[in-house]
Amino acid sequence: MASTDHPPVVHDLVGVGFGPSNLGLSIALAERRDQGRYPPLSAVFLERQEAFGWHRGMLIDDATMQVSFLKDLVTTRNPASDFSFLSFLHHVGRLHDFINHKTLFPLRQEFHDYLTWCAERVADQVRYGHEVVEVRPVYSGERVTHLDVVAENGAGEQAVLRARNVVFGSGLRPRMPEGVEQSARVWHNEYLLTRLGELAPKADPRSFVVVGAGQSAAEVADHLHQRFPRAQVHAVLSRYGYSPSDDSPFANRIFDPEAVDAFHRAPQEVKDQLTGYHRNTNYSVVDPDLIGELYRRHYAEKVHGDQRLHLHNTSRVAGLSESTEGVAVVVEDLVTGKQTPVPANYVVFATGYHPADARPLLGELADRVVTTPEGRPVVERDYRVATDDTLTCGLYLQGGTEHSHGVSASLLSNIATRVAEIIDSVATRAGAPAEERA
Ligand SMILES: Cc1cc2nc3c(=O)[nH]c(=O)nc-3n(C[C@H](O)[C@H](O)[C@H](O)COP(=O)(O)OP(=O)(O)OC[C@H]3O[C@@H](n4cnc5c(N)ncnc54)[C@H](O)[C@@H]3O)c2cc1C
Structure with missing residues (x-):
């Protein structure tokens, strides 16, 4: 795949990592395709693990989720989705048992089973055992119009995928x-x-x-x-x-999509204040x-x-x-x-x-990323990294945006909504009319 005489296939999105964030994105894309929305968006996700796994080393038997099951990968975006945690429970025949349990907080192992069930249903979009090692610019004249995402498998073989947009969902270290x-x-x-x-x-x-x-x-x-x-x-x-931990109702609103709007608009000193006030939620x-x-x-x-x-x-x-x-x-x-x-x-x-930093993967592209005075990437409200105007392709972040989008950046709370915002951004730039929003 590294070199070919034919022009390479160009994917609308290539995802780095396939944890809950990019899994949520792949589900939203699959649902969008099923609904026949315009333009159709193609995507491939690259995951270094050999199979889906979410913090396996901490799947302690009786540990529970720190977030309501209603903040699964889909419900806040599309309550009718059949990728919800409740659909999973129905599928495995445990829905009544769960209802009788009267809890919002499933076992972590159970949530892992839910995520794995979702991942299996979108497996055609993922290549496991592929670690992304580099993202290279593809030039058209002076402009960088595409990105080549280079991944290595366990045998040291390279695969190169060409993308219009790269979405980093590479999680925490x-x-x-x-x-x-x-x-x-x-x-x-x-x-x-x-x-x-x-x-x-x-x-x-x-x-x-x-x-x-x-x-x-x-x-x-x-x-x-x-x-x-x-x-x-x-x-x-x-x-x-x-x-x-502060899990009280008013404080919990810091994880709502509206809070992301407010946080993103706020001056830096207000951002710092809010982060300080609500650190004890997490x-x-x-x-x-x-x-x-x-x-x-x-x-x-x-x-x-x-x-x-x-x-x-x-x-x-x-x-x-x-x-x-x-x-x-x-x-x-x-x-x-x-x-x-x-x-x-x-x-x-x-x-x-700490959140994985995408910049070491970007090589020469890293110098084109606009940064804050503290040296952090400037990230637009739609999770697109601000770059100089030589880049016409997109770099998006799922995670690593606490400085720009607030404390929900590394959590599950906002994934369902965030992925729709990313898809809308990509689709709008690709010419989608307003009614085609995710
Ligand atoms: C023990 C534990 C429990 C948690 N519980 C909760 C909870 O209850 N509620 C909550 O909201 N949050 C919780 N979190 C926070 C956690 O960050 C989120 O749950 C979630 O993991 C975020 O998903 P993600 O996809 O952004 O990142 P991750 O889950 O970290 O996934 C990133 C993926 O990218 C892959 N990857 C990384 N680099 C590369 C590369 N270069 N190439 C290819 N693949 C790559 C990794 O292998 C991984 O699969 C918990 C965190 C931990 C550690």
Whole structure:
């Protein structure tokens, strides 16, 4: 496919990554095609995983979604879609059971099953096992009219797809503290279940350290404490304690499409204020039920004089030295400066994620992206990256737009609406009349 005598096929859209964001986009495109809307838009998505997978390392058995099932991939855009979570439940024969459950928050595993069911139904649009390594400009005179998206498969073979528009939906990357590398005994929570699954069947770890104060950190501490009943679990957090996520109705409106409009229009200092005010809807916060459960367990162990869950609050990891035997961790109390050695078999850093940066893939094109004074890409309301006017093709971002579109940028909440906005933008530029909107 890399070189051919024939002119290459030109796709209207090539998607980088096939997580929930670009899966949502492929569904909206499929529905649009079924409805015969003009112009028809062709698309191919490239995904580096060998099969669909959504944060597999954190599919902890009893972990639930942090968002209502009504914010699935379609419902807020098209409540009649048969790609909804409710359609999935109907398909697998669990709709009544779910209704009786009276919850808005499915199990994470169940949502993964839903996403996989959706992905299988649009499989003709995806090439799995293809990692995008470069996006090259295609010139017509001085202008860049198309983009060649270069992907590599596991055998090192390259495929090149030509596109009028590229949509980056490449998600999040695990963040480790500076100077800390992952190893056989030191993991980011992204790989938790994968690494635990690799332990020898008779492995009997006796001590874990879990670093972090957010939802993932609390889930990991909870999971390890239950799964290894003979292990000490040391939670290390710089806060005074786990703090609840704000899921209250007025605050939740920050995830609504109208909030994206307001955020995008706002001056930078208002954007910064809003982000600060509403960080606790998502960052370094924990579901109140889980906080209650961890506290209950911690307290019961105190009563029974058998403490296995240890909370090192206002603390940080000040030292980490690994040997074949384990990891010697030094925990420092931020108030007193006192250092406590904590020997561990394994250390899990639940220290967050950062959005993947598309710019390293762009090569010489990166210089044509308009940036803010802070060096971040300027992204238009329709998620199109602002470039100099030599580019007539489109670069779109799904994710990595928190600075321009607000806190929902990396979440599921807005996917259904966002993908329609991207399709409208692409279709309008391709000559669609207003009534053909997604
Ligand atoms: C454990 C966990 C739980 C979460 N739970 C929730 C929740 O309950 N509610 C919520 O709203 N949000 C939640 N989130 C936030 C999360 O970001 C979204 O759920 C969702 O994953 C965003 O989808 P995405 O497609 O943008 O990114 P991702 O899901 O990260 O998908 C990106 C995809 O792109 C692929 N990729 C990356 N680079 C390349 C490349 N160069 N070439 C080819 N493929 C590439 C990756 O393999 C991946 O499949 C959670 C996050 C985590 C880590």
